[in-house]
Amino acid sequence: MTDLVLVRHGQTVWHAENRYAGVSDVALTPHGEQQAAQLAAWARTARLAAVWSSPLSRARRTAEACAADVPLEVDARLRELDFGDGEGLTSAEMTERFPGARAAFLADPVAHHLPGGEDPVAAAKRFTECLHEIAGKCPDGRVLVVAHSSAIRLALCALIGVPLTEYRRLFPTLRNCALTEVRLRAGRVALLQFNTPPLVPRSC
DSSP: OEEEEEEEOOOBTTTTTTOOOSSOOOOBOHHHHHHHHHHHHHHTTTTOSEEEEOSSHHHHHHHHTTOSSSOEEEOGGGSOOOOGGGTTOOHHHHHHHOHHHHHHHHHOTTTTOOTTOOOHHHHHHHHHHHHHHHHHHSTTOEEEEEEOHHHHHHHHHHHHTOOGGGHHHHSOOOOBTOEEEEEEETTEEEEEEEEEOOOOOOOO
16 A cells, blocks of 8 residues: 655746746746745655656755655656647636647647647556555655645546546646645545645644
């Protein structure tokens, strides 16, 4: 039995305008650094066996704060979905530049992913393959996985058997540094918590 705590990195400099940051390497804001520190405080109480991270700096910076006492592994399969022509743009800018493709994406973000972007089916496959590999390496542990919003939401759908095309509707928001925990046991998956703040237990 392995418990995987899936966490979106801290807030980035593109957060305020809600720009699509897929494979673009954007930095954390000061608030994002504070979120990472809060997550690290939780991690010290969480009895983690390991911390894994996407290689993108916003995720790695968040993960490094949490890996003071446990190994940190970085794996490219945990990176964010590549948004292609949508990278760095807001929703309004995409609608202006390629209105038809944007409308198709909103109707079905898997069958009609953004122009030049990564196939979400392939992204879900690489991400979940990495999660199963992590579970194999930590068969009786709890592991923190720091990654990205769309990749995590796609993986959640794949793990619990929901059509991938529902990932934006079922999971409309993944908060920065909130905890989403799944349990992998004997090929079965349970969702233990979703979008939970990383609170540190108070001592008596």
